[in-house]
Structures are given as structure tokens and as C-alpha cells.
Amino acid sequence: MRPANHPSVIELSKAYFEHHNQPFEMLPNWHFCDNEADANDCLDLVLAGVKKATSPSLWWYKANNIALPQVGDLNIVTDWHGYAHCIVKTTKVTIVPFNLIDDTYAALEGEGDKSLAYWRQVHWAYYQRELAETKYTPSHDMPIVCEEFEIVFTLEDK
Numbered sequence: 001m002r003p004a005n006h007p008s009v010i011e012l013s014k015a016y017f018e019h020h021n022q023p024f025e026m027l028p029n030w031h032f033c034d035n036e037a038d039a040n041d042c043l044d045l046v047l048a049g050v051k052k053a054t055s056p057s058l059w060w061y062k063a064n065n066i067a068l069p070q071v072g073d074l075n076i077v078t079d080w081h082g083y084a085h086c087i088v089k090t091t092k093v094t095i096v097p098f099n100l101i102d103d104t105y106a107a108l109e110g111e112g113d114k115s116l117a118y119w120r121q122v123h124w125a126y127y128q129r130e131l132a133e134t135k136y137t138p139s140h141d142m143p144i145v146c147e148e149f150e151i152v153f154t155l156e157d158k
Helices: 007-019 036-047 058-063 103-109 116-130
Strands: 074-078 084-097 143-154
Touching (some): 007 143, 036 084, 036 143
Antiparallel strands (some): 084 143
């Protein structure tokens, strides 16, 4: 398990608030996915401007007692090992049943060939793992939290 706040997370938080002449605030940090290869691949897609959305299930939030993202939230995205790479700002949050995710949203996720078929395949497998230790069982109408974001600060902005 990685440390809650890798030193780079503190450094990037400080740099962001100094850059904006605001008082320091520790920003939340997280990585994508449930394995190192996918987490780092998704981070690379974000940094390249390709990945602009992420989609945990609503049930994952409930099972882990985590507040839903809100428009305007700032989060540090890390690699699998917790090293901070960028700060993203949430621009839109919608809750959509799995079976009603559309082509446009799948393309915003930026993964694979960006198709809806690819999105459904890899996310269905992910939700099976995500919910395995919870009271929830994935279903085709399960609620998905569709969070769109934009990069607002990177290591290069420091």
C-alpha cells in the first residue's frame, strides 16, 4: 500500500496554491484503476490530453463511504506508486446507468480505441473487481458516476 501523501503530492499542492497566490491546502490524491499498468497508462492518457473522464460505479462510492465528486473539485492524479503528476478540476458529474453510457462519453474516457464497445468490455471487467468485496453485484443498469475533468496544473507549471 502506498503512503497517503507522497512528498510529491505535498510539493505539487504547495506549488499550485503558491502559483495562484492562495493559502496552502492539501489536495486529495488518487490514481486510476486497480493495477499498476492500467493506472500508469491512464495517467499517460490524461497527461497527453486524451483522457478527460473517469467512471467508478456509484456503488463503489457507497461501499467505501466516499463523497461523490462535485464540479470544481481539485484532485492530484498520481501514478501507481503515489508520485504526483498533475492536478485536475472536475468540470461535470452525471450519474448514468451502465447500459446508457454512449459513444461520446466512451471517447472522453480516451482508453483503447475509444469505442463504446471497448469501454463496455474493460469497464464491465473493472466493475466486477471493484465491487467484489462489497454487497453490490454489477448489473447492466447499475449507476455509474461519470466524472469529466480538465488538467489545471502539472509538474511543468511549477
